[in-house]
Amino acid sequence: MNLTNIKAVITGGVSGLGFAVAQKFVAEGGKVALLDVNADKAQAAVDELGADKARFFQVDVTSESDVIDVVGQAHDWMGGLNVAMNCAGILGAGRVLGREAPMPLDTFSKTVMVNLVGSFNVAKAAADRMQHNEPGEDNERGVIINTASVAAFEGQIGQAAYSASKGGVVGMTLPMAREFTRIGVRVMTIAPGVFHTPMVDIMPEQVQQALGESIPFPKRLGHGSEFADLAAHIVENRYFNGTTIRLDGAVRLEPK
Numbered sequence: 001m002n003l004t005n006i007k008a009v010i011t012g013g014v015s016g017l018g019f020a021v022a023q024k025f026v027a028e029g030g031k032v033a034l035l036d037v038n039a040d041k042a043q044a045a046v047d048e049l050g051a052d053k054a055r056f057f058q059v060d061v062t063s064e065s066d067v068i069d070v071v072g073q074a075h076d077w078m079g080g081l082n083v084a085m086n087c088a089g090i091l092g093a094g095r096v097l098g099r100e101a102p103m104p105l106d107t108f109s110k111t112v113m114v115n116l117v118g119s120f121n122v123a124k125a126a127a128d129r130m131q132h133n134e135p136g137e138d139n140e141r142g143v144i145i146n147t148a149s150v151a152a153f154e155g156q157i158g159q160a161a162y163s164a165s166k167g168g169v170v171g172m173t174l175p176m177a178r179e180f181t182r183i184g185v186r187v188m189t190i191a192p193g194v195f196h197t198p199m200v201d202i203m204p205e206q207v208q209q210a211l212g213e214s215i216p217f218p219k220r221l222g223h224g225s226e227f228a229d230l231a232a233h234i235v236e237n238r239y240f241n242g243t244t245i246r247l248d249g250a251v252r253l254e255p256k
Helices: 016-027 042-049 064-078 105-130 160-183 205-213 224-236
Strands: 007-011 031-036 054-058 083-086 142-147 185-192 244-247
Touching (some): 007 016, 007 105, 016 031, 016 083, 016 224, 042 054, 054 064, 083 105, 105 142, 105 185, 142 160, 142 224, 160 185, 185 224, 224 244
Parallel strands (some): 007 031, 031 054, 083 142, 185 244
8 A cells, every 4th residue: 555545543643652653654645533532632743743634533442332433534534544553552550469459350351441442443443444445456445553562472460451452452463354355454463562652751761771771672662653664564565464563672571
């Protein structure tokens, strides 16, 4: 798919990795719908990208009816939809057996609902729209890119909920891609390592430095632009389908 033709919905799109992808897609000539539950950064994001190229849609990705409605609105505003980028997520950190009490089931459930169910919810709504697109080269009609994490493979202590949710994202990638071969929609997942995001910004400087030093090579946190570059390459390269790509500087997470 040519990047200049991108018409994308991006969850978690007003900050962090989602906004980095939006910047990349717009820079290449595409249009983006920024889907996010938080509106506080929305206007600044749209102003930076340009109101003719980006629009904010407030939505909770765990709501089936709201996602269907917003994806439809985004489709109509952009004049189509051929890329869905799932970046919305929460950490859900906590030990299963905490010092005070076991983890509340609601903490686990909410993490899975946002990270896994939310990704599925947006993917199915987007695919339902994409299946009606006119086919391009190789009969392609669209691309769905999910965001997992290296924690899906070697989660640390305190990441049981987060790792389970991201492992689910990895697990649904291939069967979804196999199903969507009939409609010409590809499904991929990126599993980033430790990236510089707003969640990292709130950490003390020494903690950020230690995180960077833990990466084998290069010894630094990942940049949002590197994540966005990979997303763009996945869109362009039609032979990427049904798999998860680690983007992590060769890091392997320690138990804690």
